[in-house]
Amino acid sequence: MKLKATHKSIDTSQADQVLITHYKDQDKNDMIEQLGSEIQSQFADRIKNQDLTGKAGESVNLYASNGQIVTVIGMGKADKITATALYEATHKATQAAAKSRVETLANFMAPNGCGDVDAEQATKLITLASAHGEYRYEDTKSFKKGNKHKLKAIEVAVNDDQATAFEQAKAMASGVSAARHLGNNPPNICTPAYIADYASKFAAKNDSCEINVLNHKQMKKMGMGALMAVGQGSANKPKMVVLKYNGGNKDDAPIALVGKGITFDTGGISLKPGPNMDEMKYDMCGAATVIGGFVAAVELGLPINLLTFVPAVENMPDGKAYRPGDVITSYSGKTIEVLNTDAEGRMILCDTLTYAQEFKPSVILDFATLTGACVVALGHQASAVMTKTDGLYDDLKQAGLQAHDRVWELPLWDEYQKQIDTTFADMQNIGGFPAGTITAGCFLSRFTDGQKWAHVDIAGTAWNSKKEGATGRPVAMLVQYLINESQK
Ligand code: BES
Numbered sequence: 136m137k138l139k140a141t142h143k144s145i146d147t148s149q150a151d152q153v154l155i156t157h158y159k160d161q162d163k164n165d166m167i168e169q170l171g172s173e174i175q176s177q178f179a180d181r182i183k184n185q186d187l188t189g190k191a192g193e194s195v196n197l198y199a200s201n202g203q204i205v206t207v208i209g210m211g212k213a214d215k216i217t218a219t220a221l222y223e224a225t226h227k228a229t230q231a232a233a234k235s236r237v238e239t240l241a242n243f244m245a246p247n248g249c250g251d252v253d254a255e256q257a258t259k260l261i262t263l264a265s266a267h268g269e270y271r272y273e274d275t276k277s278f279k280k281g282n283k284h285k286l287k288a289i290e291v292a293v294n295d296d297q298a299t300a301f302e303q304a305k306a307m308a309s310g311v312s313a314a315r316h317l318g319n320n321p322p323n324i325c326t327p328a329y330i331a332d333y334a335s336k337f338a339a340k341n342d343s344c345e346i347n348v349l350n351h352k353q354m355k356k357m358g359m360g361a362l363m364a365v366g367q368g369s370a371n372k373p374k375m376v377v378l379k380y381n382g383g384n385k386d387d388a389p390i391a392l393v394g395k396g397i398t399f400d401t402g403g404i405s406l407k408p409g410p411n412m413d414e415m416k417y418d419m420c421g422a423a424t425v426i427g428g429f430v431a432a433v434e435l436g437l438p439i440n441l442l443t444f445v446p447a448v449e450n451m452p453d454g455k456a457y458r459p460g461d462v463i464t465s466y467s468g469k470t471i472e473v474l475n476t477d478a479e480g481r482m483i484l485c486d487t488l489t490y491a492q493e494f495k496p497s498v499i500l501d502f503a504t505l506t507g508a509c510v511v512a513l514g515h516q517a518s519a520v521m522t523k524t525d526g527l528y529d530d531l532k533q534a535g536l537q538a539h540d541r542v543w544e545l546p547l548w549d550e551y552q553k554q555i556d557t558t559f560a561d562m563q564n565i566g567g568f569p570a571g572t573i574t575a576g577c578f579l580s581r582f583t584d585g586q587k588w589a590h591v592d593i594a595g596t597a598w599n600s601k602k603e604g605a606t607g608r609p610v611a612m613l614v615q616y617l618i619n620e621s622q623k
């Protein structure tokens with residue numbers, strides 16, 4: 136599918152279907168006024184019959200004699216429209232169009248913004264929601280002939296001032312799509328080797344990129360004991376994927392991204408219960424997020440240096456698997472008592488965070504589907520941010536608001552640290568029931584002393600229902616953050 140901006144007015148649009156809005160209590164509709172008399176009279180009839188009142192959730196099709204469908208979408212009261220409402224209305228209408236026979240769709244819903252949402256944010260939201268609504272996972276389906284969806288192009292009406300916002304959102308959408316692809320592919324396909332291969336192919340296509348993949352022998356030799364412990368029960372050997380993009384000055388310190396890449400999390404010897412275990416194929420969505428962010432940064436040619444670290448590991452029970460009670464020496468030299476092999480994310484991340492610091496980054500952001508407790512705390516609405524670096528939460532919060540991919544802060548107070556102290560090692564890998572998301576953050580904080588760093592738990596945001604699958608969150612927030620940093 137092609138996603139492009141159009142600066143045309145609606146009356147000259149050649150698209151098979153155009154989307155416009157109508158608000159509650161709106162007297163006249165500017166978009167309708169630009170269209171032909173046949174559309175205008177159908178519109179007037181529908182208003183008269185009260186089929187169309189502008190109520191949120193309404194959707195009415197009008198038909199032009201040239202075959203074009205004009206879809207009028209009710210948005211509720213103009214002054215009450217939120218970013219979420221605009222995103223969801225676009226998503227729903229695009230999804231419906233993608234399921235129909237339409238080949239080209241043009242979105243004229245809010246080129247100048249609406250309600251609370253200004254033109255820049257509206258352009259971004261509509262572009263992202265259009266791509267999101269069009270997406271359909273088909274990698275592992277055997278389609279019957281003619282069963283593929285028909286939508287070939289989506290045009291977003293963009294006012295001349297918002298061309299940059301559109302380009303940014305389009306790149307975000309590429310990153311989101313890469314992340315959804317990686318997230319949705321099954322664990323027998325999306326293995327550590329698959330992730331390494333995917334990243335290698337991307338790097339090979341782009342001159343500004345380099346890649347280095349560490350294999351399990353190298354990591355063992357280097358002493359990445361915590362990462363290797365998690366991987367030792369699996370036949371799919373661990374890989375460390377390091378992507379490098381040089382868009383900034385040679386001596387600018389890079390921004391480092393780290394993404395949890397557990398390609399399947401059975402829990403290991405601390406085996407997870409059977410129901411819904413399949414969903415643990417999404418446990419590499421941190422990896423998918425940073426790869427998606429990397430893809431978008433390269434597409435935009437951002438003037439920054441970027442380093443992306445993906446520890447890709449499978450957590451399996453086996454005769455060789457690590458076990459509760461084991462004491463492991465991490466790459467940093469700190470020792471860890473394993474009390475639960477299902478707290479594996481922090482084990483692979485701690486070694487990766489130590490490794491990332493060897494590259495002297497200006498800041499490290501890590502993304503991980505780290506704790507079930509995060510889903511309890513924030514649900515599917517916000518990713519959790521934990522940081523001790525001044526101003527970093529504010530920057531991430533701001534980026535989340537701009538891209539409508541929001542985050543919320545949880546504290547990393549020292550008082551929580553004692554929950555991971557133990558008699559038998561420098562720390563234990565679980566902190567008990569209270570504040571499970573925070574104690575996971577505390578664990579990681581012990582490997583990032585003196586480094587500007589934030590941890591983002593995306594367990595609730597990276598995927599949704601079984602039906603929707605991977606959401607591609609929080610790629611948009613991450614890319615917006617990188618854009619903002621590149622402008623500092
Ligand atoms: N990948 C899971 C976290 C998870 C659970 C994400 C459910 C999304 C939905 C992680 O590896 C895990 O198993 N965490 C444990 C930690 C516990 C053993 C301290 C958890 O959350 O139960």
Ligand code: MN
Nearest residue numbers: 400477478479
């Ligand atoms: Mn686990």
Ligand code: ZN
Nearest residue numbers: 397400418480
């Ligand atoms: Zn996990």
